[in-house]
Amino acid sequence: xxRSVVLLSSLxxxxxxxxxxxxxxxxxxxxxxxxxxxxxxxxxxxxGFFRDEGLEVEVAxxxxxxxxxxxxxxxxxIDVGYLGMAPSVTGVANKAAxxxxxxxxxAEGSAIVVRADSPLRQVKELAGKTVAIPGYAxxxxxxxxxxxxxxxxxxxxxxxxxxxxPEMITALESSQIDAFIAWEPHATKAVTKGVGRVLIxxxxxxxxxxxxVVAFEGSVAHDRPVVVQAFLRAHAKATAFILANTxxxxxxxxxxxxxxxxxxxxxxGNITYRSELERAPVREYASYLARLGYxxxxxxxxxxxxxxxxxxxxxxxxx
Amino acid sequence: xxxxxxxxxxxxxxxxxxxxxxxILGGVSFTAPAGSILCVLGPSGCGKTTLLRIIAGxxxxxxxxxTIGDRVVAGPAPEIGYITQEPTLLPWRTVLGNxxxxxxxxxxPREKRHATALQHLELVELAGFDGYHPxxxxxxxxxxxxxxxxxxxxxxxxxxxxxxxxxxxxxxNALQEVLLHVLERTRTTVVFVTHNVDExxxxxxxxxxxxAQPTRVGKFVEVNVPRPRDRTxxxxxxxxxxxxxxxxxxxxxxxxxxxxNSLLPPPPAAARSVGMFDGSRGQ
Amino acid sequence: xxxxRWHFLLQLGPLVAVALLWEAxxxxxxxxxxxxxxxxxxxxxLGELISRGLPPGSSLLGHCAASLRRVFGGVGAALAVxxxxxxxxxxxxxxxxxxxxxxxxxxxxxxLAWVPxxxxxxxxxxxxxxxxxxxxxxxxxxxxxxxxxxxxxRGLIESAVILGxxxxxxxxxxxxxxxxxxxxxxxxIAVGVxxxxxxxxxxxxxxxxxxxxxxxxxxxxxxxxxxxxAGMLVIGLIGFGMDSLIRIGERRLLQWR
Numbered sequence: 055x056x057r058s059v060v061l062l063s064s065l066x067x068x069x070x071x072x073x074x075x076x077x078x079x080x081x082x083x084x085x086x087x088x089x090x091x092x093x094x095x096x097x098x099x100x101x102g103f104f105r106d107e108g109l110e111v112e113v114a115x116x117x118x119x120x121x122x123x124x125x126x127x128x129x130x131x132i133d134v135g136y137l138g139m140a141p142s143v144t145g146v147a148n149k150a151a152x153x154x155x156x157x158x159x160x161a162e163g164s165a166i167v168v169r170a171d172s173p174l175r176q177v178k179e180l181a182g183k184t185v186a187i188p189g190y191a192x193x194x195x196x197x198x199x200x201x202x203x204x205x206x207x208x209x210x211x212x213x214x215x216x217x218x219x220p221e222m223i224t225a226l227e228s229s230q231i232d233a234f235i236a237w238e239p240h241a242t243k244a245v246t247k248g249v250g251r252v253l254i255x256x257x258x259x260x261x262x263x264x265x266x267v268v269a270f271e272g273s274v275a276h277d278r279p280v281v282v283q284a285f286l287r288a289h290a291k292a293t294a295f296i297l298a299n300t301x302x303x304x305x306x307x308x309x310x311x312x313x314x315x316x317x318x319x320x321x322x323g324n325i326t327y328r329s330e331l332e333r334a335p336v337r338e339y340a341s342y343l344a345r346l347g348y349x350x351x352x353x354x355x356x357x358x359x360x361x362x363x364x365x366x367x368x369x370x371x372x373x
Numbered sequence: 374x375x376x377x378x379x380x381x382x383x384x385x386x387x388x389x390x391x392x393x394x395x396x397i398l399g400g401v402s403f404t405a406p407a408g409s410i411l412c413v414l415g416p417s418g419c420g421k422t423t424l425l426r427i428i429a430g431x432x433x434x435x436x437x438x439x440t441i442g443d444r445v446v447a448g449p450a451p452e453i454g455y456i457t458q459e460p461t462l463l464p465w466r467t468v469l470g471n472x473x474x475x476x477x478x479x480x481x482p483r484e485k486r487h488a489t490a491l492q493h494l495e496l497v498e499l500a501g502f503d504g505y506h507p508x509x510x511x512x513x514x515x516x517x518x519x520x521x522x523x524x525x526x527x528x529x530x531x532x533x534x535x536x537x538x539x540x541x542x543x544x545x546n547a548l549q550e551v552l553l554h555v556l557e558r559t560r561t562t563v564v565f566v567t568h569n570v571d572e573x574x575x576x577x578x579x580x581x582x583x584x585a586q587p588t589r590v591g592k593f594v595e596v597n598v599p600r601p602r603d604r605t606x607x608x609x610x611x612x613x614x615x616x617x618x619x620x621x622x623x624x625x626x627x628x629x630x631x632x633x634n635s636l637l638p639p640p641p642a643a644a645r646s647v648g649m650f651d652g653s654r655g656q
Numbered sequence: 657x658x659x660x661r662w663h664f665l666l667q668l669g670p671l672v673a674v675a676l677l678w679e680a681x682x683x684x685x686x687x688x689x690x691x692x693x694x695x696x697x698x699x700x701x702l703g704e705l706i707s708r709g710l711p712p713g714s715s716l717l718g719h720c721a722a723s724l725r726r727v728f729g730g731v732g733a734a735l736a737v738x739x740x741x742x743x744x745x746x747x748x749x750x751x752x753x754x755x756x757x758x759x760x761x762x763x764x765x766x767x768l769a770w771v772p773x774x775x776x777x778x779x780x781x782x783x784x785x786x787x788x789x790x791x792x793x794x795x796x797x798x799x800x801x802x803x804x805x806x807x808x809x810r811g812l813i814e815s816a817v818i819l820g821x822x823x824x825x826x827x828x829x830x831x832x833x834x835x836x837x838x839x840x841x842x843x844x845i846a847v848g849v850x851x852x853x854x855x856x857x858x859x860x861x862x863x864x865x866x867x868x869x870x871x872x873x874x875x876x877x878x879x880x881x882x883x884x885x886a887g888m889l890v891i892g893l894i895g896f897g898m899d900s901l902i903r904i905g906e907r908r909l910l911q912w913r
Contacts, residue, residue: 144878459809465834
């Protein structure tokens, strides 16, 4: 009798020890306010893709700009974030935070917008005008400079000022600025409101240019690689879902941006959702940012090493 | 120099508070002949300051009136000079700037203003101090400046409310002599309020004694002693005794009538100002 | 004279000590450099702010000039409105009672809360920044002026009236000079508040592209903490300088006290 009790209890204990941990892994997520580029994150939450991978994703911060999100990374307030490649590269290059980019969130999806009644037709006509950007060292800042360069203008030919995206449309309307460059859906919103007209979409400034990335806080990337992979799988799934289910994607976009369906649908058409992160564009951003004088580090390879973990966070994470 | 005028106080009454039954001044009447110095003597708290403020036009009586020359007093004016115990010099102005204040208000051009002001400073024996600021001079000197300032606008009447009470005995005596010297020149009609009997008999051509509240004129004494007067001479001594006795009697009467607290000084005049000065100091 | 020099060194001493400690903590890695850059980094950042400018090409001097211009505009406007109003309110308790509810309702609202309205009314140019600063500077000056008038000895006012002062004479020659000590205190406070408010007001975007707040915001955008702190240092130094100048002016103006 005694021996069977011992045997039974051991079996129970073994069974308990062998059963998989049912508790989900927690991750704190950050993204930009009303930035349609980050739709994959929203879809991932709404459709439960993160949950399916055993992740409990908590939205720890919704930011107004990439630089803010980098600050959150620096103070370890978030574990994973969706933000622009430019601010994240800048922050890593300036040693503001330890962050590893692991996937792309989207490509393209910005535009230079002028007033609806403006006679401007080409980028080079922006000479002497005032153009607003969402912030220095943002993807849009980068794109604007490239567009000006391509049009043969010097950087100083255009007056660049910083305006918060929600205020850009008002500023354009009241002629405080002559043009702005912003991420979707702000660009399309100006059009549907009848205030603005797209001068040039970012896909024409630099075709296929990567825009926002999925990045992990340095210690999270180092200490929790399994969680990272799980998240990337869910992100890839969400990206594929967007490409296959436009209507639902639009609904989620409306829900998270608060904008009307027509605007979101149009804006979606300008964004390319893709999750493979490549090295070459990062090097391009790095050297350009150095040229603009935003970062001190001038060796793009050094930056790349800090920015993308060569051990291969960047796996081909297809679902 | 203006022509001397007579000052008449006729049946002036003033209630303790607006609408109160209790009266501070219960019908005061006296006349200061033109060019004379009339001293008003009374126990503390009998309303001497209130009376003087009414004469100056700073407060309105509840009954009776004040006449200067042929005009009834209806409000403050430069022709009714008024000097208080605390010299009210503008601290940010020099001595000269203070003395010429009234002349500035009257629109007198600068050259003439300066000249007149300097003249008056000399009169009060302050020549050479025109560039000083009030904080740099003594209390006695400040009162001299106040005197010069009032006289510079050639008032018809000069009212002084215990102007030397805050000064030490020597300075007080000296300033009394300066005042007499100045008045000899200007022959302004003066009402001089004091609680100091020595001062009253030394300065006044006549002394009016006030009773306790409700205050009336209790005693009127002429001082027919030629100047310069001997402060410790027999004539002044006799007068002094007479007045001191009267004051003591009044104090006793007040105590017996249970008016002890009426001998307390009235609340600061500023808090009870009526007319132009609405609003008190407190917030 | 050595007494004053010694006093100056005594004040400098603690600053130097703190800077050295800060540097040591940073070098030892106790305070991460990206959170709080050590003094050497900050000075380096300052050097770049001066040599290259931030955004690149915008000179530090240009930023300072723009910010100072806005502060002077806002404080100047506040002086022009608050002093006469304060003198009037100081004289009339009736007016004070009338105005009291408006003042007490608006005063607690921080100037920054007005920014959205300001941008709606005045756009993103200098005028909205000046307006924000005006709001911050207005109340200290107004309240101090009223207090100043109320603190004038009633006897002074009476004497002036007796000497024949007209209403205008009274305001210009008695009330204004009499309230000046309190007004100067109000000005010092107003300039301090205005300077602090300005930087935050410039965060929301500024059309000319110049301003110290705008410069710091740019440093923030490109995540250069050393330049953020360097910018803060510049702001602090200028604020200190302005306050010192006002104090010197105050002392000279109020020599009669």
